[in-house]
Amino acid sequence: MSGPPLLEARAATRQLAEGVVLVRDVSLAIQPGEFIAVTGPSGSGKSSLLYLLGLLDRPSRGEVMLEGRDTARLPAAELAGLRLAKLGFVFQFHFLLPEFTALDNVLIPIRRLGRLHGAAARDRAMGLLAAFGLADAWQKLPEQLSGGMRQRCAIARALANDPALILADEPTGNLDSANAAGVFDIFERLTREEGRSIVVVTHDASLARRATRQIRLMDGVVVSDQAQG
Amino acid sequence: MRLLLDLARGMLTRRLRQTLVSVTGIALGVAFFIATAAIMRGFQTYFVTQIIDVSPHITIKDETRRPAAQAAELAHPDGAVLVHGVKPRDRVRGIRNAGQKVAILEAMEGVAAAPVLQAQSLLRYGSRDVSAVLTGLEPERHRRVSNIEKDMIAGRLEDLRRSANGIILGEALAWRLGIGLGDTLSAVAPSGTVLSMKVVGLFRTGIQAVDQGHAFALLKVAQVLADRPNVVNQILVRLADVTQAEPLARQIESRFGDRTESWEEQSANILTVFVIQNAIMFSVTGAILLVAAFGIYNVISTVVIEKTRDIAILKSLGFTEGDIQLLFLVQGIVAGLMGAALGCVLGALMIEGLALVRFGVQTPSGQGQFLLDRDVRVYLLASLFALIAAALASVIPARRASRLDPVQVVRGAA
Numbered sequence A: 001m002s003g004p005p006l007l008e009a010r011a012a013t014r015q016l017a018e019g020v021v022l023v024r025d026v027s028l029a030i031q032p033g034e035f036i037a038v039t040g041p042s043g044s045g046k047s048s049l050l051y052l053l054g055l056l057d058r059p060s061r062g063e064v065m066l067e068g069r070d071t072a073r074l075p076a077a078e079l080a081g082l083r084l085a086k087l088g089f090v091f092q093f094h095f096l097l098p099e100f101t102a103l104d105n106v107l108i109p110i111r112r113l114g115r116l117h118g119a120a121a122r123d124r125a126m127g128l129l130a131a132f133g134l135a136d137a138w139q140k141l142p143e144q145l146s147g148g149m150r151q152r153c154a155i156a157r158a159l160a161n162d163p164a165l166i167l168a169d170e171p172t173g174n175l176d177s178a179n180a181a182g183v184f185d186i187f188e189r190l191t192r193e194e195g196r197s198i199v200v201v202t203h204d205a206s207l208a209r210r211a212t213r214q215i216r217l218m219d220g221v222v223v224s225d226q227a228q229g
Numbered sequence B: 001m002r003l004l005l006d007l008a009r010g011m012l013t014r015r016l017r018q019t020l021v022s023v024t025g026i027a028l029g030v031a032f033f034i035a036t037a038a039i040m041r042g043f044q045t046y047f048v049t050q051i052i053d054v055s056p057h058i059t060i061k062d063e064t065r066r067p068a069a070q071a072a073e074l075a076h077p078d079g080a081v082l083v084h085g086v087k088p089r090d091r092v093r094g095i096r097n098a099g100q101k102v103a104i105l106e107a108m109e110g111v112a113a114a115p116v117l118q119a120q121s122l123l124r125y126g127s128r129d130v131s132a133v134l135t136g137l138e139p140e141r142h143r144r145v146s147n148i149e150k151d152m153i154a155g156r157l158e159d160l161r162r163s164a165n166g167i168i169l170g171e172a173l174a175w176r177l178g179i180g181l182g183d184t185l186s187a188v189a190p191s192g193t194v195l196s197m198k199v200v201g202l203f204r205t206g207i208q209a210v211d212q213g214h215a216f217a218l219l220k221v222a223q224v225l226a227d228r229p230n231v232v233n234q235i236l237v238r239l240a241d242v243t244q245a246e247p248l249a250r251q252i253e254s255r256f257g258d259r260t261e262s263w264e265e266q267s268a269n270i271l272t273v274f275v276i277q278n279a280i281m282f283s284v285t286g287a288i289l290l291v292a293a294f295g296i297y298n299v300i301s302t303v304v305i306e307k308t309r310d311i312a313i314l315k316s317l318g319f320t321e322g323d324i325q326l327l328f329l330v331q332g333i334v335a336g337l338m339g340a341a342l343g344c345v346l347g348a349l350m351i352e353g354l355a356l357v358r359f360g361v362q363t364p365s366g367q368g369q370f371l372l373d374r375d376v377r378v379y380l381l382a383s384l385f386a387l388i389a390a391a392l393a394s395v396i397p398a399r400r401a402s403r404l405d406p407v408q409v410v411r412g413a414a
């Protein structure tokens, strides 16, 4: 792996006002097409790291560079724009908007970005739903979907604007093993076939082994960072 | 923007009942405003036209607002001397050079002027004495400044010229004297002069005070009776454009020096009452809208709290603080718009309902019903108020929503 990294953290530290350190001196570079699993015990700062990499939070010290550009001092609205166009989030909880159908949920980021309109936007959203086996469920409300379907719908929404990097925080935490394996199948496809990068936080060691690289955190510090598979 | 509207709709429909309650509140405020404004403005407009119709637009009096400058003050213009309690000199009262002033006024575009002499007199018929204000006038000029001709129920203004000492009485005054058309009464002036006068006409204005206490005669006759030859104590002015009354009155006063009052100044009492009426109307509607605004504030706040997760996810998806703020402002404005629209319809219905009301008694307007003013601007004003109230009510919760830190929410929910 070479070339300019998609995303790079340089000695990034996140410290709360009260002095609690969530993430300490983390330096790592994410190349296009990488499938990275982040593991570590509970409270080791995995989520905190993910929020930093996802531009949802800012480092107290150090830098987070997206495509070679330091983001730490960008105004909030610009960070939001970067999240909208280049990043995709998946959380343990699906966070679908309950009043909107599966299709409308996937359409929200597309419409906000405004690059695709009308039928084109709809086609893109329907294509994503179909890719995740939700073609027949597009007009269902989240409450009418099963847990696995909701999570797949949430992944479809994260992919809506064709992001280069997907950040997933225990996306399989609420799923049974079959559905969990299904989500990782999707992640494998997205990295191998579509060249996207994925950072996924997981507690499941066997799922973590399916990634191409595994980062272990302990007390906010990276204790190991190894390529695998 | 369409997206924000869709999101707003989704969030509001969740709280449909609560939303409808606050929308109804706004609607009631708007409707009451429209209906009361229709009644009040209808009445006030009628009243003002009535005043403009009946009374002279400008009255020039034989007084000055301030005592004439005294010699001592003229000698020390810098204020070294202060003169108190100036006693008016015993000069002949009346407007000086009245004829010349009338001519100057008449020369102005859209201005008609008429000199009159008003004097107290005692009218005696048989054994009855009634005191009345006798106005001496020149029929040809007076007709152009007054609508008294419209109120004549017997005889005409010119009939004053037909007999030597003609007099026109208010209908109620004639009743009190027990006199009829063609009869002759005695008019006694405070100076003691007595004139025999023949009743040549009767009028009814509908205003009691005028009908039972006023009489008209020729200017010359009134001057003879009052023993004030060639004296005029008022010049009545009527304008083609009433709105010019006040500025023109000020202009006349500064030019002639005589106290000059526009109809607005003469009716200041009533106009002040109108101001108070309007203030009450505005505060009552304001209070209703305030309560309704609290309702909206309540709904939006509840939605913000309920939708914490959705707000967090929208922000993580890339919605800016501005987007989120707008999203909730839009909800308030939508509620305000619905309330305004509903209120306009309701208000229009209320006005039509009021239009059907008939009073058992005759109102001053004589129609026995509400005088309603249907002005589109009132609807616009009420809707604007409603929108502003709704927008203001949603600003605070909208700001709170926009400041929400998605990291905190996502952490808590995970």
Ligand SMILES: Nc1ncnc2c1ncn2[C@@H]1O[C@H](COP(=O)(O)OP(=O)(O)OP(=O)(O)O)[C@@H](O)[C@H]1O
Pocket: A016, A020, A021, A022, A040, A041, A042, A043, A044, A045, A046, A047, A048, A049, B411
């Ligand atoms: N706002 C906060 N105030 C105090 N402590 C906090 C705050 N946010 C996070 N922490 C603490 O920081 C540490 C790191 O949290 P983080 O959520 O990143 O860990 P994690 O590895 O994701 O844990 P888990 O596996 O349980 O999700 C935890 O001990 C957590 O309790």
Ligand SMILES: [Mg+2]
Pocket: A046, A047, A048, A169, B414
């Ligand atoms: Mg976590």
